[in-house]
Amino acid sequence: MLRLAVTGLATILAFSLILPTYAQEQAYNIVKAKQSESFTIPFQAANHDRNDPLVYTYDEPKGPSWIMNIENKLSYVPREDSKVIIILREPAPSEKYIQIAMYGGESRTYQIAVNTPETGHAIIHNNNEMGWWTDNPIAIGHANNQGLSASNGKRIVLDRYEINGFTVGSIEVYGKDEASALSNAYGGEINFSVFYGSPENTPTYLLPGALAAGVGGLMAVLLLTKKRKK
Numbered sequence: 285m286l287r288l289a290v291t292g293l294a295t296i297l298a299f300s301l302i303l304p305t306y307a308q309e310q311a312y313n314i315v316k317a318k319q320s321e322s323f324t325i326p327f328q329a330a331n332h333d334r335n336d337p338l339v340y341t342y343d344e345p346k347g348p349s350w351i352m353n354i355e356n357k358l359s360y361v362p363r364e365d366s367k368v369i370i371i372l373r374e375p376a377p378s379e380k381y382i383q384i385a386m387y388g389g390e391s392r393t394y395q396i397a398v399n400t401p402e403t404g405h406a407i408i409h410n411n412n413e414m415g416w417w418t419d420n421p422i423a424i425g426h427a428n429n430q431g432l433s434a435s436n437g438k439r440i441v442l443d444r445y446e447i448n449g450f451t452v453g454s455i456e457v458y459g460k461d462e463a464s465a466l467s468n469a470y471g472g473e474i475n476f477s478v479f480y481g482s483p484e485n486t487p488t489y490l491l492p493g494a495l496a497a498g499v500g501g502l503m504a505v506l507l508l509t510k511k512r513k514k
Contacts, residue, residue: 309326309328309329309338310326310338311323311324311325311338311340312324312326313475316343319479319480319481320477320478320479320480321342321346321477321478321480322475322476322477322478323340323475323476324473324474324475324476325338325340325457325473325474325475325476326473327358327359327469327470327471327472327473327474328469329368329457329458329459329474330358330367330368330457330458330459330467330468330469331459331460331467331468331469332457332458332459332460333458333459333460333461333462333463333465334369334458334460334461334462335463336458336463337369337371337456337457337458338456338457338458339454339455339456339457340454340455340457340476341453341454342452342453342454345374345375345451345452345453346451346452346453346478346480347426347449347450347451347452347480348428348449348451349425349426349427349428349480349481350425350426350452350478350479350480350481351423351424351425351478351479351480352372352423352424352425352452352476352477352478352479353421353422353423353475353476353477353478354370354384354421354422354423354424354474354475354476355421355474355475355476356368356386356416356418356421356422356474357472357473357474357475358388358468358469358471358472358473358474359469359470359471359472360387360388360389360468360469360470361388361466361467361468361469361470362388362389363388363389363466364387364388364389364390364391365387365389366387366388366389366459366466366467366468366469367385367386367387367388367393367459367468368385368386368457368458368459368468368469368474369383369384369385369456369457369458369459370383370384370385370386370455370456370457370474371383371384371455371456371457372384372424372450372452372454372455373452373453373454373455373456374450374451374452374453375451375453375454376453378453379399379401380398380399380400380401380447380450381398381399382396382397382398382424382432382447382450383395383396383397383398383399383405384396384422384424385397386415386416386422387412387415388468388469391412391413391414391415392414392415392416392418393410393411393412393415394409394410394411394415394416394422394436394441395407395409395410395411395415396408396409396410396424396434396441396442398432398445398447400447400448402448408442408445409434409441409442411436411441415436416436416437417436417437417438418437419437419438420437420438421437421475422434422435422436422437423435423437424442426447426449426450428449430444431444431445431446431447432444432445432446432447432450433445452478452480455476457474
C-alpha cells in the first residue's frame with residue numbers, strides 16, 4: 285500500500301511539473317481587433333525543432349494587404365549559430381511561405397527567404413553583419429500592387445519583391461534543425477502584430493515607408509488614414 289501511495293504521489297508531482305511547462309509554450313497576450321491582431325510567443329518556441337514548431341493559426345487569413353511587426357526580445361544562448369526561424373504560411377493547400385531567420389551572437393545574421401511554385405525555396409535577403417536591430421521591431425509587409433517589402437528594425441532591406449500575392453494563414457516558430465540540437469534561447473519572448481485589409485483602409489498602400497517607421501509610424505499612418513477618410 286505504501287509503495288502504491290508513493291507511486292501515485294510521484295505521478296501527481298510529474299503531471300504538476302509537465303502541465304505548467306506545456307501552458308507556457310502557447311501563444312498569449314492575444315488581442316484581436318477589426319483590422320489588426322497581436323500575440324506573444326514564449327522563448328521556448330526557439331528550442332522546438334523544425335518537425336515540431338510552435339504554430340499560431342489565424343481564425344481568418346490576413347490579406348490581401350498586410351504589415352507585420354516582429355519584436356524579438358529573446359535572450360539567446362551565447363553562440364553564433366543560435367537562432368529562431370519564423371515562417372509565415374499561406375492557408376493550405378498553398379505551398380507558399382515566407383521564412384525569416386534571426387540569429388543571436390555578435391553578427392545577428394538576418395535572412396529572408398520565400399517559397400513559391402515558380403522559384404521554389406529562394407533566399408532573397410541575407411546579412412551576417414549586424415543584420416537586425418534589437419531596439420525596434422523588424423517589419424515585413426505585402427501589398428498587391430507593391431509586392432513584398434521588409435525592414436531590419438532600422439532601415440528597409442527588401443523593397444517591392446514580387447511574389448504574385450500572399451495571404452498570411454499561420455505563423456510557425458522554431459529554432460532547432462533537429463531535436464537533438466543545442467537550445468537557442470533561455471528567456472524572453474517574441475511579439476507579433478499584424479495590420480491587414482484592403483489598401484484603402486490600411487497603411488499598406490504606403491509600403492515600404494510604413495515598414496521603415498516601425499510600430500509608432502504604423503499607428504501614425506493609421507491615424508492619418510482615418511483623418512483623410514473623414
